[in-house]
Amino acid sequence: MPITKNSVVAFAYTLTDDDGEIIDSADTQEPLVYLHGYGQLIAGMENALAGREAGDRFSIVLPPEEAYGVYDENLAGAVPRSAFEGADEVAVGMQFQMEFPGGLRVVTVSAVDAQHVTVDGNHPLAGETLHFDIEVVSIRPASRDEIEHRHAHPAGGAH
Ligand code: ZN
Numbered sequence: 001m002p003i004t005k006n007s008v009v010a011f012a013y014t015l016t017d018d019d020g021e022i023i024d025s026a027d028t029q030e031p032l033v034y035l036h037g038y039g040q041l042i043a044g045m046e047n048a049l050a051g052r053e054a055g056d057r058f059s060i061v062l063p064p065e066e067a068y069g070v071y072d073e074n075l076a077g078a079v080p081r082s083a084f085e086g087a088d089e090v091a092v093g094m095q096f097q098m099e100f101p102g103g104l105r106v107v108t109v110s111a112v113d114a115q116h117v118t119v120d121g122n123h124p125l126a127g128e129t130l131h132f133d134i135e136v137v138s139i140r141p142a143s144r145d146e147i148e149h150r151h152a153h154p155a156g157g158a159h
Contacts, residue, residue, distance in 0.1 A: 001053075001139055001140075001141070002052065002053055002139075003036050003050055003051060003052050003053075003136070003139055004036065004037070004050070004051075005036060005037030006035070006036065006037060006141065006142045006147055007035075007036040007037075007139050007140070007141065007142065008033065008034070008035055008036075008139070008140050008141070008142045008146060008152045008156065009033070009034055009035075009036050009049060009136065009138070009139050010032070010033045010136075010137040010138045011031050011032055011049070011134055011135060011137055012025075012026050012028040012031045012032075012135045012137055013025060013026055013032065013132050013133060013134045013135070014132070014133045015130055015131070015132055016131045016133075017128055017129070017130070017131070018128075018129050018131070020131075023125070023128075023130075028137050031137045031138075033152045034151075034152055035142055035146055035147075035150060035151050035152045036049065036050070038150045038151075040151065042062070042066070042067055042068070043066065044060065044062040044066035044067060045060065045062070045132065048060045048132075048134070049134070052136050053136065053139070054136050054138050054139050055135075055136060056135070056136045057133070057134065057135045057136075058133075058134055059131065059133050060131075060132050060134065061129060061130070061131050061132075062129065062130045062132070063129050064126065064127050064128060064129060067125060067128065067129070067130045068123040068124075068125040068126050068128065068130075069122070069123060069126045069127075070126065070127055071122055071126045071127030072121075072122055072126070075100065075105065075107075075120065075121035075122050076110075076118070076119065076120040076121065076122060077118065077119070078111075078116040078117065078118045078119075079098075079116065079117055079118075079119060080115065080117075081112075081115055081116060081117055083117070084096070084117055090109060090112055090117055091109065091112065092109050092110060092111060092112060093108065093109060094108070094109045095107065095108050095109070096109070096119070098119065100121060105121040106121070107119035107120060108120050108124070140156065142156070143156040145158050145159075
């Protein structure tokens with residue numbers, strides 16, 4: 001059966017960046033499992049999987065606009081340390097929620113000095129072109145529970 005809405009799909013993938021560095025992967029022994037048709041994957045990836053059959057192998061290249069967005073410099077910059085008065089500790093790599101004109105965003109601390117904390121509210125993969133090598137491992141129809149919950153369950157059962 002080809003992948004359509006309400007298919008539960010298991011697929012293996014290798015995700016690399018423009019330099020061929022591996023960012024993430026899942027092999028055929030422990031594939032990623034998702035319910036097709038509900039936006040659980042980034043749109044470019046879900047579109048590329050539609051209509052595929054088990055055993056199909058293919059590659060896709062998603063520019064930032066179809067993946068995690070272009071890098072927005074307005075979401076990154078230094079803020080006064082006083083803005084973090086409520087936090088016990090502020091260190092590189094820590095994540096906080098901050099108010100932006102478009103609403104709350106999760107920011108990651110990229111640098112800290114005596115007066116300033118530099119934060120970045122972009123997704124870690126913003127600005128990256130993503131290269132996926134995909135192998136469809138299995139496809140099955142979703143159970144009623146899965147469709148109701150809008151996600152895949154292990155072996156399709158209830159939980
Ligand atoms: Zn569920």
